[in-house]
Amino acid sequence: MTPQRPRDVLNALFQAAVQAASPAQTLATHLPGQPAGRTVVIGAGKAAASMAQALEAAWDGDMSGVVVTRYGHALPLSRIRVIEASHPVPDAAGLAATEQILDAVRGLTQDDLVICLMSGGGSALLCQPLPGIAPDDKRDINRQLLHSGASISEMNCVRRHLSAVKGGRLAAACLPARVHTLLISDVPGDDPVDIASGPTVGDPTTCRDALEIIDRYRLRVGDSILRMLKDGRAESIKPGDARLARATVSMMATPYAALEAAASAARHAGITPYLLGDRWEGNATDVGKAMAGLVLHAVRDQGPFTLPCVLLSGGETTVTVTGSGRGGRNVQFLLSLMLALGEQPQVHALAADTDGVDGVEPIAGACIDPTSWARTRALQPLPRTWLDNNDAHSLFGCLGDAVVTGPTLTNVNDFRAIYIARPGLAPTGI
Structure with missing residues (x-):
């Protein structure tokens, strides 16, 4: 079976979750x-x-x-x-x-x-x-x-x-x-x-x-x-x-049934899914930092993770708006995750709203990959400024990493998938 790009796999998991709802x-x-x-x-x-x-x-x-x-x-x-x-x-x-x-x-x-x-x-x-x-x-x-x-x-x-x-x-x-x-x-x-x-x-x-x-x-x-x-x-x-x-x-x-559908698609691709629950709440920036800790455990071969794996989670985070940017709680989470991880050659992630609209923008969410950190640092302003200004949609638009689906005509809230590869290996299947 022809190997697929990690981003294609993440998109397929997101679509499986949406279809289940x-x-x-x-x-x-x-x-x-x-x-x-x-x-x-x-x-x-x-x-x-x-x-x-x-x-x-x-x-x-x-x-x-x-x-x-x-x-x-x-x-x-x-x-x-x-x-x-x-x-x-x-x-x-x-x-x-x-x-x-x-x-x-x-x-x-x-x-x-x-x-x-x-x-x-x-x-x-x-x-x-x-x-x-x-x-x-x-x-x-x-x-x-x-x-x-x-x-x-x-x-x-x-x-x-x-x-x-x-x-x-x-x-x-x-x-x-x-x-x-x-x-x-x-x-x-x-x-x-x-x-x-x-x-x-x-x-x-x-x-x-x-x-x-x-x-x-x-x-x-x-x-x-x-x-x-x-x-x-x-x-x-x-x-x-x-x-x-x-x-x-x-x-x-329900959100959990959607995560289970994504997990089934991951298994079909030969990737071990870990369902982290559908009740993640709190500030999107803080949740991004917390999730980064789990990802680093997996990358370092610590904890209960078998690579390649995907960490699946849902819920509804919040954003306390202090900046003047274009917002979006899923992209705020994703940018916080990226900043906390830095350069990680094994990590790819997608965060999106299952209704196709993150915040008030007609954009479902975004993806990151091992090049995202370096590409963000090459831009102006500095990476942390995008986060503080609640402007992650603008950043991921500049990077070409936005996920745009149009209205999905369902809604089981946030979907997050973090794919962690073995060094040098890409996922197959789906």
Whole structure:
């Protein structure tokens, strides 16, 4: 079998992970039974249109409905309407789409079924605030959260308590109909309450939790919002609430399943995979340094690693934005990894977001190879400056090492693969 370049192998592992999370591959086995009445489809997220497309192909019966997805992620459908809106910062289109989703579930009966399609990105796309909260104020808080370094669970806790649809409120709006939610997880731990901020599930967090997060990250929040959180008017629906008695959930794709698919592809290539988990969180720069320590153990033939191998991991890191660059948590991780490793002739790596968009750029991520360190040092400014300015996308663009996929129409969060070769050997297979 013809040997392949390490970068080709890494790209193949990434594609295997993305394919494993494709709604066309996974949705049909998670469908509920047919109702006696109507079937109404609603949904939100980066994968909402592809989930709706897979549902149309698999559902044997009438249906109607509306879903909202990110700009550029729509697909042609015959029975379900697709609306595009802004992500990660909400806009007027998302507000209007949320109202249309609420309209679609008004006046249902207990014989009706609502199929709710939720994936990552739904928090920004389902953006109607609670009465008394201005949309601009909610957008501003969302923007602050994105730049604060808060974890995804912390961000979603605040979002749930300011929303008219999150934290179980969308399921309550569907009563008395039955609600079955199909989820593609993009969060560490796959907790349904954190996927699109849990519109159809009970929320165990409280207004007090949201206030503590606002204080921890020094968010600028208006007095009216603070009063609603302090007096409990913004409280979400809790687990066990009677309004959720007819709501069920099915997890159809997860980050760990995507990593397992990549591991299977690595074994086929004759490379030993090590799955390091899908719950890596924290500052992207710090995670890059930590991962470099594991890589150096492997390079030095220390630890439990058999070469050639690939270290696979997922999760959702954060970036506390201090510079003026083009950002991206995956490329921030990758640049930090490269700086910590220096020149390593055996190491190649890829870090990318499985939805095809790292940060706000239409770029999935990037790759590094044994020449990356020297090529970066030959550029201006100095290597560390790119990191401090949160400008890794610009650096990897200059190096020609960006990974551009276009919208993948799914989202199981970050994907990281670090290939460590035996000296002088290249991978084969795939």
